[in-house]
Amino acid sequence: MSNLFARREQSRSVERHNSPRHPWLAGPYIFWAAGFIVLPLVLVFYYGLSGPDGTFTLANLAAIAQPIFRNALGQSLLISFGTTAICLVLAYPLAYILSKNRSRSGAFIIILIVLPMWINFLLRILAVQMLIANNGIINMILGHLGLAQMRLINTRAAIFLGTAYDYFPFMVLPIYNAMCKIDHDIIEAAHDLGANALTTFRRIIVPLSLPGVISGIIMVFIPSISEFAIADILGGSRILLFGNVIEQEFNMSNDWHTGSGLSLILMVFIIISMIVMHRVDKDGEGQIIW
């Protein structure tokens, strides 16, 4: 055991040369990263933690207590948790069914499910809008059936529908990938040892697919909590999400300080979800989607 350990240590200390040893080749990128990744974030921190007179203040963070921003954050959390839940409930069985059937057709179905993702997301939202408008397709059908019209467009339900529709593939793919990695032998071994289908599912499939589930959750949760364009289009400006108020602080109120402060608060939520992801998902399932 200790021998093995020592060997690993040794191999780590061996200098590996598989490309020219020129650290300076990273120079351009280091400048780039300093200028366009670090510096912009420093600016967000600078504006977020200072007042219009340039002095240090926490007022921009405290702004979250104002009803407008609190309300918007609440809406965003509601939408993002709700969307994540809807996607998970719909995607999990689908991924399970498809992964059981690891044939070409299963892989092709996955491609078809991811296919809408290749279409510009705004056009997908346009499609949803078309269905749920006051005189859209759904209400037209309801009308023909003599049923009451539904108020869908420009409500919270519309935003739910739009975000869930948009991000659904982000949930399916990581779960599917995680499930495909599960060794068939394990499942068979479980069967041989007398586990029934339900037990196998509960004790083997669920735990082993968990990293995929977590990745899926993160990949739906993060974009939906910072969403603003969908709410703009499907919410008729009646419902402001956190992304909308941040955008408005910059583009309408011209208040960089409050806007940056709110961005910092948004980042807190993202960092929390990153920590959760890092704890559970060490394989980096989430990187599979691009």
Next chain:
Amino acid sequence: MKRKSLLIFALCASLIFGLAACGGSGGSGGGSRGENGSITVFNYGDYIDRDLISQFENQYGITVNYEEYVAPEDMYTKYTSGAIDYDVIITSDYMVEKLMSEDQLLPIDTSGMEYIDNIGDRYWEFCRAFDPENSYAVPYLWGTVGIIYNTSMVDEDVNSWSILWDEDYANSIIMENSVRDAFIAPLRLQGDSINTTDEAELRAACDRLVEQYPLVYAYQVDETRDSMISGEAALGMIYSGDATVAIEGNPDLAYTIPREGSNVWIDCAVIPASATNVEGAQQFIDFLCSYDAAMANFEYIYYGTPNEAILDDLDEEVLADTTIFPTDEMLENCEVFRYLGSEADALYTDLWQIVKTSN
């Protein structure tokens, strides 16, 4: 397998777009455009006949970067952020006044302009309310704010702002998504001036808007036209020119200026202090005053034109259309927006946020 196919797919897509790039740049390469520099123009959404831009580019050899905004407040923010150097801004009366009060405008030299005389005296007079010397703003278009309604969905006569609070039309009412415009309705219902800075009056108006919120289909500006044409909503607050276009698209629609009164506005072209090509900006403004440009614009967006040269050539029927050319009687109760100072601006913004988050 899956990965590979995605890769191949992306490769194909990049090829297609590569070709599009070549095609695209090849198309815009010809002609004499851009030899006299470029100007950046900032205008309301869908507020010019787009063909005029390429006409101007070809005639004057100046490239136009054309950018649109929704509400004057958005424009102001974008302008003051300084990220883009605009050469010509087309905006409304009170916003011109605000920019003037902040020394953000350059005087326009109209002496060398070929077409400037086409603008009628009464419109210069109109502008003197906020530009006493007529030195900063050249009238572009004018109009009113009123209610557009679908006669197949609204049976009663529409003549008051109060119909926008009628629960029979829940989910069928469109409100302006522009702060000053949205406050017109409640303020006039209360009998207050649309230029009030009285906090109690404004808070009362805000309460009315909050009360109205559950009935509102959407807060929008440029989309209202299409929403009304397609029958998405029964009633909406709208600008007169958009109303005319909408009525043309759907004959069931009608426009009215409520009896409580409303806003009559004039939009002007100004040259902001950020301008880097003042000469080009002047030429663009001059071009807008030309007969051809004014005519093309009028036929495209149907706002009242200050260009008297084209009035003679318009049909009787068009001239009699009170949506485009309201009578003096209709304008009797209408006020012009004034700039209210930064304190009142901030109050308006706060109240507007309260309305928008009142769900």
Next chain:
Amino acid sequence: MVEKRSVIEKVYIGVIFVLLYVPLGVLAVWSFNNSISRSVWGGFTLHWYADLFRNAEIMSALATTAKLTVSAALIATLLGTLACIGMAAMGKKLQLVLTTTTNIPMLNADIVTGIALMLLFMRFMRLGFSSMLIAHVTLAVPYVILNVMPKLKTTNHAVYEAALDLGATPFYAFIHITLPEIFPGILSGFLMAFTLSLDDFVITYFTKGPGINTISTMIYQQMRRGINPQMYALSTLLFVIILIILLAVNRVSARQDDPRR
């Protein structure tokens, strides 16, 4: 029992497909509708498609998107690949710092990345094509590194060293030994950069210059102006192109897979 279950499974897949594709199908059908209204069928027409190609705004957005996407992907690939080679030769600590920094744009919300870049551009430069390009490159480089780095780490260092021992210059050895080995990583990095840049809306929205639109921001503006059936035509066209390519790819790879079975 088994059959019943597989029926339920098929139905479930079917339902999901309906949910995913009905909206797109509706768009496609309505792109042929000779009426601006959504509730009235005004007869079959192709004129929205014709208008689409005559629409200067859409065509220029297409050209901008193409230019932006291709150049951003190329620059990002070059920058990222060089960075990987450099990083591989670095001390562990410095490498960790750089990797962490690289992760930021991948993990952060797009709106924050977009706003952060916007603040930078507003303070220190102007908004225009170059600001969009910088933003897109910044967004894409991490994904290039993500693809190239693992390949570089798993290349066989013995071969490279052997080449050096046999008198090859490091540059020659790199071109002939390392590069072919990491090339798949570079290619997938490039394609990922390309796709990201193509699909991006949020970051472009915050960093775009006056009068310049990509397809995404153009669609956004058009949608705010009201529903324009040309947009239905555009989305249908894009969808059909993608579908055809995918079907073709699937066909080709099916044929390649067959002999092995």
